[in-house]
Amino acid sequence: MTTDEQNIITVQPWHDPAAKPFIRLKNITKKFGSFTAVDNVSLDIYEGELFCLLGGSGCGKSMLLRMLSGFEQPTSGSIEIDGQDQTGVPPYLRETNMMFQSYALFPHMNVEKNIAYPLVRAGYKKVEINQRVEEIIDMVQLNQFAKRKPSQLSGGQQQRVALARSLIKRPKLLLLDEPLGALDKKLREETQFELMKIQKQLGITFLVVTHDQEEAMTLATRIGVMTAGQIKQIGGPQEVYEYPNSKFVSEFIGSVNLFEGRVTEDTENHVLISSKQAGCDIFVGHGVSCAPNQKLWIAIRPEKMNISANRLEGKNNIINAIIDEVAYMGNMTVYHVKLNSGMIVKITSPNFSRQNSEIFQEGKTVYINWADNAGVVVPS
């Protein structure tokens, strides 16, 4: 596959094949001198979606957001929102609103005035402004804080004000830049579900930028995994987790064991891959489009592998190993096991019962195995 083909990721219309995309990014490139921040990204987002752009810092996800809101112009390519080309439209005329990572609340205005700001700018009547502000303050449960200044609020309350302020104009697209990044873990988990509830209630299309894969998995209808200015894969949370299309995606989302190998037997319903790291032939129980002797990687999630004290019956995908480290996490136990090749493999095993007799001790010789269809073959 050439990189060009990878970049122009044509998304399957989501759910309904006849659906028309609501937000359309076509071949967006953004360059700063010789540095390419966003590299030929095409992306369709559908109305009412909660789309997550997931990537590490500097992958270009925030730049995409800034181009959608109009703070930056793409070097090439076009952005369409609800069928209207956004080229040259300044931020204050766009029907998008942004929730900033730092919230960007106006420090000299109280909660009410902050939230009313977009409506005042749009020239709404005072009666309507008051009514809508009251409604949204109710929704984000800030009633007792309406007269307070932002500096008198906690981080979580400030986050609600920012959300209310960016939602009150009912934008066609709400852009959220690391919306939960400044909250502590517990509050973040609560707020995630609240955010989803509000999004469903209002039916506004959300585009969330985050570096937190758990957050993306929880929130998103679809996730776009970004690195180095490109979107590597677009798909639902389950799709990107269970069917990653590349080594990068499989490693970025969740943890994974990657075995490098070469195709030795290629039939219609199974493939045999010889891997020095695994120390055996890996049997893949379905056909894979590959050339004979092609270099491939098999990505297997830790929870899809088993450990047993005795060698199980069967001949495929069973490897002898030594327990290297054990970490008891409560709901599950994480094992690091060492193969003969020296490779460390991560395996998680759920703790079904309260007795810890089933937990293997360090240094014990065990057998690890996985099902024929547990792994995903990725070409690069």
Next chain:
Amino acid sequence: MSSTTKKSSFIKSIFQAPPFRWTKKLLGKIGFSGRGLVIAVPTIWLLVFFLIPFLVIAKISLSEALIARPPYSSLLEWDSDGLLQISLNFGNYYYLIDDALYIIAYLNSFKIATISTIFCLLIGYPIAYYIAKSPENKRNILLMLIILPFWTSFLLRVYSWIGFFKANGIINAALLNLGIISEPLIMLQTDFAVYVGIVYTYLPFMILPLYSNLVKLDDILLEASADLGGRPMISFFKITLPLSVPGIIAGSMLVLIPAVGEFVIPALLGGPDTLMIGRVLWDEFFSNRDWPVASAVSIIMLVVLILPVMWIQNKQNSNLGES
């Protein structure tokens, strides 16, 4: 061992050296701690150079003018019965209120200072804004240019305006040569020249506090305003301007207060009609040799200036306490 620990142990050894230790011990015995000493320096400075002179002036303002040396009466006197007599003369203050000249001079000083402050603000704000929005490496050069005039004596800079304004000065010569005017304009010794002089001289005092306020303004607030539908002009008036009020107040105070008492600029550039309190003060001291009245003039000026400043400070502090 790293150089920093070496350095700090070197400094430590200085503080532990006998002369230092002994001094510290001695000061400690008479009730001075290190912290007390640090605070003592500015306290003594203010006491000697501000409070005591102020009390001296206040004392003189309550005495009577004499043709003597010093040219005022003493407040404390031993009378013939050996009693200590205190005579306070409030006549000087009454005289100031009674004579319209002083009130007019005060009002005129305030008028000139206020108008100059407004012009400083109108000119200084865009400059401060521009510097604050410039790239970081350019800012220091621009600030340097603002401070640069201070390297020349204030008196010389005011003098140089005479060269611009006089009948055969630079401005008139240029306008005459261009044929725009046929007769030289009278600019020197007018209120106009005084305004130009004050605005020119005090502009940096407006720009610097405004700059230090505006540079702290987070650009993301303006982005948020734009994102929420505020056009650039609206964003300026609704976000930037309200948030720069502390800078505006600080700059205005720094211009207004010295401008009210300004003596040199109206003396050099102003005409006989330019009545400012600084000049009245000069005349009372040096021409009339009426030290008590001159002292009363300066005491009233101080009170009139300090009260609004204290009020504003108080208000700002209570605002801070709120947020």
